[in-house]
Amino acid sequence: MPAIISSNTYGKSCVxxxxxxxSGKVHDISELTVNILLEGDFESAHTDGDNSKVxxxxxxxxxxxxxxxEDPVNSPEEFGLSLCEYLLKNHEQISKVSAEISEKLWKRIHTGEDKINSDHSFIRSGNEKKTAKISVMENEKTITSGLTDLLILKTTDSGFEKFYKDKYTTLKETSDRVFSTSVTAEWIYNKPDVNFNEQxxxxxxxxxxxxxxxxxxxVQHTLYEMGKNVIEYVKEVGEIHIIMPNKHYLLFDLEKLGLNNDNEIFIPTDxxxxxxxxTVKRS
Incomplete structure (x- = not known):
C-alpha cells in the first residue's frame, strides 16, 4: 500500500x-510572542521535494x-486576526492560518514621587501573560482569549475533607490550609465583536x-465557582476552560523541635x- 500525506502543517514559532x-512624551508598549501555522496545498513539498508553494x-x-x-497592536486577539487574514488573503495555496500569541504584561512605574517619569518607564511583576488563539479560513474565523501563570495564594478559607480513601491513602483531612495555584484559563466569546482588553x-x-x-x-469547588461567575457576569463569554495546579504548601512538623505549629510554618513545594x-459553559 503506498504511503500518503494525511495531513500537514508548518509555520514559525517564538517570533x-x-x-x-x-504619543508625544507618553509611550505604551506591547511585548508579544507569536507562533504561526499554515495549512494548504503543500503536499508536493513532502512527496516530491517541490518547494514552489512553500x-x-x-x-x-x-x-x-x-x-x-502598521497595526496598532491593541490586543493579541486583534493583531493575530490581522496577521492570519493577511497571510490567507495574499497566498492562494494557503487554506488555513492559525496563530497563538502570548503577551507579557508591563505596567507603568508609579512611585508617588514627581521625580519619577512614568510616561515611558515600565515594570513587569511575575510571569502572568495574556494569551490568544486565532484561526482563519475563507469563510470561518475563531478567536479564543486567555491568561496563564496567574499565581495566587490564600492562607485560610480552604480545606479538603471527607474525600474518598483506599488502602494507599495517607493524606490527612484538613479544614484550614494554604491554597495556592497558578491559573490558566481560555474562553470563547459568543459574539464576534467584543472589546478584547475590556473583557x-x-x-x-x-x-x-x-x-x-x-x-x-x-480546588474543584473553587474552579467551578470561578467559571460559573464568569459565565454569569460576562455575558460575552460562552464557555471557559480553567486549569488549576494545586501548588502544595506543606505544614512543617515543629513538634520534633518542641514547638507548636498553628498553621504558620510551611514548606513550599514544586x-x-x-x-x-x-470547562464551564452556558446551559
Missing part, C-alpha cells in the same frame, strides 16, 4: 516582538514585524474576586502537584 507606541518560515517572521509597524480584564477580575471570597472545599481542570 518575539516589542512595539513601542509613542512560503519560507523566515517570511512569516518578517510579516509579523511588517504588520506590527479580559473582566474575566481576570472575576477569577481573582472569586478566589479571594470563596470558602473552598476543594513537585509533585495536583492538577485540576474543567
Amino acid at each position: 518575539r516582538l516589542l512595539k513601542v507606541k509613542r 512560503l519560507p518560515t523566515d517570511t512569516m517572521k518578517n510579516t509579523v514585524y511588517a504588520l506590527a509597524k 479580559h480584564n473582566n474575566v481576570r477580575r472575576i477569577i481573582l474576586e472569586t478566589f479571594a471570597g470563596h470558602k473552598s472545599l476543594s 513537585e509533585p502537584f495536583g492538577l485540576i481542570e474543567a
Whole structure:
C-alpha cells in the first residue's frame, strides 16, 4: 500500500516582538510572542521535494514585524486576526492560518514621587501573560482569549475533607490550609465583536474576586465557582476552560523541635502537584 500525506502543517514559532507606541512624551508598549501555522496545498513539498508553494518560515517572521509597524497592536486577539487574514488573503495555496500569541504584561512605574517619569518607564511583576488563539479560513474565523501563570495564594478559607480513601491513602483531612495555584484559563466569546482588553480584564477580575471570597472545599469547588461567575457576569463569554495546579504548601512538623505549629510554618513545594481542570459553559 503506498504511503500518503494525511495531513500537514508548518509555520514559525517564538517570533518575539516589542512595539513601542509613542504619543508625544507618553509611550505604551506591547511585548508579544507569536507562533504561526499554515495549512494548504503543500503536499508536493513532502512527496516530491517541490518547494514552489512553500512560503519560507523566515517570511512569516518578517510579516509579523511588517504588520506590527502598521497595526496598532491593541490586543493579541486583534493583531493575530490581522496577521492570519493577511497571510490567507495574499497566498492562494494557503487554506488555513492559525496563530497563538502570548503577551507579557508591563505596567507603568508609579512611585508617588514627581521625580519619577512614568510616561515611558515600565515594570513587569511575575510571569502572568495574556494569551490568544486565532484561526482563519475563507469563510470561518475563531478567536479564543486567555491568561496563564496567574499565581495566587490564600492562607485560610480552604480545606479538603471527607474525600474518598483506599488502602494507599495517607493524606490527612484538613479544614484550614494554604491554597495556592497558578491559573490558566481560555474562553470563547459568543459574539464576534467584543472589546478584547475590556473583557479580559473582566474575566481576570472575576477569577481573582472569586478566589479571594470563596470558602473552598476543594480546588474543584473553587474552579467551578470561578467559571460559573464568569459565565454569569460576562455575558460575552460562552464557555471557559480553567486549569488549576494545586501548588502544595506543606505544614512543617515543629513538634520534633518542641514547638507548636498553628498553621504558620510551611514548606513550599514544586513537585509533585495536583492538577485540576474543567470547562464551564452556558446551559
